Amino acid sequence: MSATIHLSPYQLGPAARELRKEVRGFLDSEREAGTFTPRCDAWMSAPDPAFSRRLGARGWIGMTLPTAYGGHGRSALDRFVVTEELLAAGAPVAAHWIADRQMAPSLLRHGTEAQRHRYLPAIARGECYFAIGMSEPDAGSDLASVRTRARKVPDGWEVSGTKVWTTGAHYAHAMVVLVRTDGSPDDRRSGLSQFVVDLPAPGIEIRPILTIDGEHHFNEVVFDSVVVPEDSLLGERGAGWGQVTAELAHERSGPERLMSTVPLLRAWAEQLPYGPGDAVADRALGRLTARAWTLRQLSLSVAAALAEGRSTEIAAALVKDLGSRFEGDVVETVRQLTDAEPRRGADGLEGLLAEAVLHSPAFTLRGGTNEILRSVVARGLGVR
Numbered sequence: 149m150s151a152t153i154h155l156s157p158y159q160l161g162p163a164a165r166e167l168r169k170e171v172r173g174f175l176d177s178e179r180e181a182g183t184f185t186p187r188c189d190a191w192m193s194a195p196d197p198a199f200s201r202r203l204g205a206r207g208w209i210g211m212t213l214p215t216a217y218g219g220h221g222r223s224a225l226d227r228f229v230v231t232e233e234l235l236a237a238g239a240p241v242a243a244h245w246i247a248d249r250q251m252a253p254s255l256l257r258h259g260t261e262a263q264r265h266r267y268l269p270a271i272a273r274g275e276c277y278f279a280i281g282m283s284e285p286d287a288g289s290d291l292a293s294v295r296t297r298a299r300k301v302p303d304g305w306e307v308s309g310t311k312v313w314t315t316g317a318h319y320a321h322a323m324v325v326l327v328r329t330d331g332s333p334d335d336r337r338s339g340l341s342q343f344v345v346d347l348p349a350p351g352i353e354i355r356p357i358l359t360i361d362g363e364h365h366f367n368e369v370v371f372d373s374v375v376v377p378e379d380s381l382l383g384e385r386g387a388g389w390g391q392v393t394a395e396l397a398h399e400r401s402g403p404e405r406l407m408s409t410v411p412l413l414r415a416w417a418e419q420l421p422y423g424p425g426d427a428v429a430d431r432a433l434g435r436l437t438a439r440a441w442t443l444r445q446l447s448l449s450v451a452a453a454l455a456e457g458r459s460t461e462i463a464a465a466l467v468k469d470l471g472s473r474f475e476g477d478v479v480e481t482v483r484q485l486t487d488a489e490p491r492r493g494a495d496g497l498e499g500l501l502a503e504a505v506l507h508s509p510a511f512t513l514r515g516g517t518n519e520i521l522r523s524v525v526a527r528g529l530g531v532r
């Protein structure tokens with residue numbers, strides 16, 4: 149593995165500025181029409197299929213997919229622009245987020261022609277949503293120890309086991325499940341495979357897990373001897389570990405890993421007086437803005453590297469570690485410096501603050517905990 153992180157600073161050009169203007173115009177008109185109010189962490193917790201379909205109609209989902217699969221053949225950097233505008237606005241994008249971010253690239257890379265044609269055009273239209281079936285009750289950080297098993301049977305594969313913390317499984321149309329097809333848990337990384345399983349399905353029980361605010365975002369998904377067709381295997385049998393690792397670079401490096409609380413930061417900044425005001429608040433805002441900008445450059449450079457097919461596992465882990473800590477620091481700073489009281493369901497700063505406080509414990513856990521990410525970075529840099 150490389151002992152350095154190769155990233156070039158990336159500048160977006162005039163075409164990106166035009167696109168940004170277009171997205172902002174769309175978001176302004178949606179807000180004016182009252183279709184959404186900004187939310188913190190909306191990419192995870194605010195699904196709105198109608199909104200996703202409107203984005204799909206504008207060509208802002210599946211942007212980098214080839215046109216042959218219903219995509220738009222645009223660059224990863226165009227996608228980056230759209231993504232960060234949606235996040236900054238706190239728009240309700242959770243329904244399609246996982247499908248667009250990581251399952252579409254994974255299906256494009258590893259899927260059969262039949263799988264690509266079945267899922268990719270619907271993803272790009274904002275009509276097909278995916279869940280990620282990696283974590284299990286005894287396999288979170290130590291993902292290689294998954295116990296869910298798929299056994300070859302005459303008409304396909306029989307899947308048994310339990311997945312947990314499965315975001316959006318209750319509205320997803322399909323789920324990519326990491327399972328053991330060969331060997332034993334002692335074999336660790338070899339013998340793992342991925343399957344695309346349509347939801348809902350007989351034999352698959354999706355049980356809600358409520359978060360601290362009483363909302364339903366994730367689930368426990370139990371597979372009880374579910375037979376899935378032969379052609380649900382994604383990629384190669386036994387190559388699941390490598391496929392999942394590549395997927396995680398998409399999962400960890402995007403602007404959502406640093407922008408979940410930007411709607412809160414904006415709402416707070418808008419309340420601060422222009423000109424000389426509260427020097428402590430001004431300094432804190434300046435520091436947070438500078439950090440946001442630096443992290444954004446890092447995330448942008450990873451997007452560019454991913455688009456060029458370069459390995460970005462270490463840099464992606466870095467984005468998620470630094471970015472998710474930033475998201476939490478925004479919440480703490482605003483909480484300390486504002487007189488607003490967090491109030492669930494309220495408009496503006498009070499509502500955003502309540503939401504951010506309740507969601508922030510998850511920031512450093514989801515997508516791999518920060519302790520694990522630091523191990524990835526340290527190992528990648530050759531630290532023993």
Ligand SMILES: Cc1cc2nc3c(=O)[nH]c(=O)nc-3n(C[C@H](O)[C@H](O)[C@H](O)COP(=O)(O)OP(=O)(O)OC[C@H]3O[C@@H](n4cnc5c(N)ncnc54)[C@H](O)[C@@H]3O)c2cc1C
Pocket residue numbers: 279280281282283284285286287288289290312313314315316366510513514515516517518519520523
């Ligand atoms: C909001 C949210 C959404 C999620 N969505 C999904 C989803 O859609 N699909 C999915 O598959 N999973 C999902 N997850 C699960 C997430 O990926 C796991 O929670 C995460 O990987 C940690 O696993 P765990 O919860 O089993 O914790 P554990 O692995 O039990 O870790 C507990 C603690 O021990 C620490 N620890 C563990 N091992 C080490 C080590 N080797 N060195 C140092 N410290 C260590 C961890 O850092 C952590 O602090 C989601 C989680 C959250 C919070």
